Amino acid sequence: MASGAVSGAGATGDAGLKAVARTKVRARNVSVFYGPKQALFDISLDMPEKTVTALIGPSGCGKSTFLRSINRMNDTIEGCRVEGEIDIDGEDINDRSIDPVLLRARVGMVFQKPNPFPKSIFDNVAYGARIHGLASTKKEMEAIVESSLERAGLWNEVKDRLNQPGTGLSGGQQQRLVIARAIAVNPEIILMDEPCSALDPIATAKIEELIDELRLNYCIVIVTHSMAQAARVSQQTAFFHMGKLVETGDTELIFTNPRDTRTQDYITGRFG
Amino acid sequence: MTEHTVRSFSADLEELSGDIARMGGLAEDALSDAIQSIATRDPLLAAGVVARDPQIDTMQVEIEKKILRLLALRQPLARDLRQTISGLKIAYELERIGDLAKSIAKRTKVLDGAEPTGAFKGVARMGRLVVAQLKRVLDAYSALETDAATSVWTRDEEVDEHYTSLFREVLTYMMEDPRMISSCTHLLFVAKNLERVGDHCTNIAEEVHFLVTGETLTTERPKVDVFTSK
Numbered sequence: 001m002a003s004g005a006v007s008g009a010g011a012t013g014d015a016g017l018k019a020v021a022r023t024k025v026r027a028r029n030v031s032v033f034y035g036p037k038q039a040l041f042d043i044s045l046d047m048p049e050k051t052v053t054a055l056i057g058p059s060g061c062g063k064s065t066f067l068r069s070i071n072r073m074n075d076t077i078e079g080c081r082v083e084g085e086i087d088i089d090g091e092d093i094n095d096r097s098i099d100p101v102l103l104r105a106r107v108g109m110v111f112q113k114p115n116p117f118p119k120s121i122f123d124n125v126a127y128g129a130r131i132h133g134l135a136s137t138k139k140e141m142e143a144i145v146e147s148s149l150e151r152a153g154l155w156n157e158v159k160d161r162l163n164q165p166g167t168g169l170s171g172g173q174q175q176r177l178v179i180a181r182a183i184a185v186n187p188e189i190i191l192m193d194e195p196c197s198a199l200d201p202i203a204t205a206k207i208e209e210l211i212d213e214l215r216l217n218y219c220i221v222i223v224t225h226s227m228a229q230a231a232r233v234s235q236q237t238a239f240f241h242m243g244k245l246v247e248t249g250d251t252e253l254i255f256t257n258p259r260d261t262r263t264q265d266y267i268t269g270r271f272g
Numbered sequence: 273m274t275e276h277t278v279r280s281f282s283a284d285l286e287e288l289s290g291d292i293a294r295m296g297g298l299a300e301d302a303l304s305d306a307i308q309s310i311a312t313r314d315p316l317l318a319a320g321v322v323a324r325d326p327q328i329d330t331m332q333v334e335i336e337k338k339i340l341r342l343l344a345l346r347q348p349l350a351r352d353l354r355q356t357i358s359g360l361k362i363a364y365e366l367e368r369i370g371d372l373a374k375s376i377a378k379r380t381k382v383l384d385g386a387e388p389t390g391a392f393k394g395v396a397r398m399g400r401l402v403v404a405q406l407k408r409v410l411d412a413y414s415a416l417e418t419d420a421a422t423s424v425w426t427r428d429e430e431v432d433e434h435y436t437s438l439f440r441e442v443l444t445y446m447m448e449d450p451r452m453i454s455s456c457t458h459l460l461f462v463a464k465n466l467e468r469v470g471d472h473c474t475n476i477a478e479e480v481h482f483l484v485t486g487e488t489l490t491t492e493r494p495k496v497d498v499f500t501s502k
Contacts, residue, residue: 228347255349257486267349269281270274 021048024219025070025189030084032065032074039065041243042084047236049188052211052220054234054251056227058266061240063223067191070221071107072100088189105132108182112194114174116166116181121158124166124177125149128185144184152180153210172203179210183218190214192222196229208233227267231255239263281346288338288359289414292366295331296410299366302328302373303406303469307399309380310462311392318380321373328370335363354486358479362413365472365479369406372465372472379458386455391442395462398434402466405431405473413480421480424473425489431470438463 025047032040040062047053055063065074072093074080086093093103105128116124125145126135135141145162149155154176158169166177175195182190192211196204211233214220224230230237231251238248239260247260258264265271276282302321309318339360342348348356405424412420439460446456478489 227349231349256353258350264350265274268352269276269278271277 021051023047024049024088025221026085026087026090027066027070028085028087030066030069030082030086032062032069032083033081034077035079039243040069043245045238045245045248047189047219047221049219050215050217051236052215052222052234053236053238054230055221055223055238055240056225056230056267057240057246058271059225062243063238063240064193066240067193067221067223070189070191071104071109073104073109075100105185106187107189107191108185108187109191110175110178110182110193110195112197114171114178114198116169116174116177118165118167120163121149121166121169121177122162125180125184128181132185134185148180148184149177151183151214152176153206153213154180170203172199172206175199175203175207176210179207179214183214187218189219189221192220194223194225197225204229227255239266241266278346281348281352284338284342284346285348285352285355288335288342288356291331291335291338292359292362293410293414295328295335295363295366296406296413298324298328298331299369299373300403300406300410302370303376304399304403306373306377306380307396307403307466309377310383310459311396311399313380313384313386315380315384318377321377325370325374328367332363332367335359351483351486354483358483362476362479365475369469369472372469376462376465379462383455383458387452389445389452389456391438391445391456391459394434394438394441395459395466398431398438398463398466401434402431402469402473405470409473409476409480413476413483416480416484418481418484421477421484422489425477425481428470428474431467435463435467435470 023046027043027045027047030040030043031038043062043066045053045066055067057063068074069082070086070093072082074082082094088106091098117127119127122145125148126141129135129141129144135144146155146159149158154173157173158177166174169177175198179190179195196207199207208229211220211222222230222233224233234251236248237251237254239246239254239258239262241262247254247258247263249259254263255267258267302324305317306321308314309321339356342356346352405427408420409424411417412424442456442460442463446453481487481489
């Protein structure tokens, strides 16, 4: 568990999902710098497989920075430096032998604003699978597209118009299309950066439902500003404040009886 | 505790605590008047208790409405959530206490003209103890004092013991003089009602403890059973 942070999990002997799930992503003493400015301080956090971990905290607290360090998206930012260790299945992702492109196929990402490619619905989903050579025949590719859209809960809505542009879908559908695109390359981990903040309540409910289903197969890490959403979709919650991990534990405990007063103040709307 | 960023949320929670405290005050008055009316056989005082009971019932309905609104509009979390939920439960307990006070007061009429036996004194003594328990637990709620709440919780044993000894005492009065059976039976009901009030006080104490600490008082409270400890 996190060093220097309060851990609510296990304090009351809770034998939830988390206790049995194996750690998928292990972060140890992760610090991130943007030039001379330190954005993250010594973060240590275990993210188990088949579990949704929610990262919460006020804007600028470093939760998105932490999320981006899991698939080395911070590499693309000029002057950004990551210290410490992040392992996936015990393998250091910052090791020189790791190809960041292959890493990002294992660690899919969904952003706040849906970002479908200006291509057909079919090609949006097929894109990654094609680059990574996951299908050798047209039939195989069709199977991948169908199963991905199916798993993203979008198939029934788009099966008759796969050739139409993905950008023509509604916001909620676009977000599910992007999730289908992410799962088409068989990732192990899905990172979500405020995936519902641009969506209406119905579309949000569909994404949340989807997250709940995806959890059965993936390790999911989600950044959200909605406390209610974090409480609904996650099993583990980590509270970040000013670049530090303040408290982590079972979601239920964090939202009913947090240990740290800063967590208490944040989730009850007393600062931030 | 610091204020909410949305100040009206803090105001809502403060209003809830105030309502509970006021409702607690009404229940406390009802109970102590009811006991007084039995002890002094004062039908006027008893009638007042019965007449004021609807006030307590109305307050419970009002508090429930406000809590429903608070849950829908504010979606409270952590301690705010505990405060809201415990408010709901404490209001229920207070309403029950109000009903029991009314039912005690109602017996004043039938006890009017009864022989002043030691049983009356015993009931009055037990009544004072229970009123003190109620007062203490309401103070614990207002001050968010978990220690005071826990002490109410453990002291319920005293109330139970009182009830047991009163039960035996009243039984002997009835055996000595069958003409006392009627009044003594009523007094037994009064004592039983007081014992129930004591239980409601411990429930409130549990809520206060949960509100403050986020944990439930789980250990089994020592209980004295009147029918097995003869």
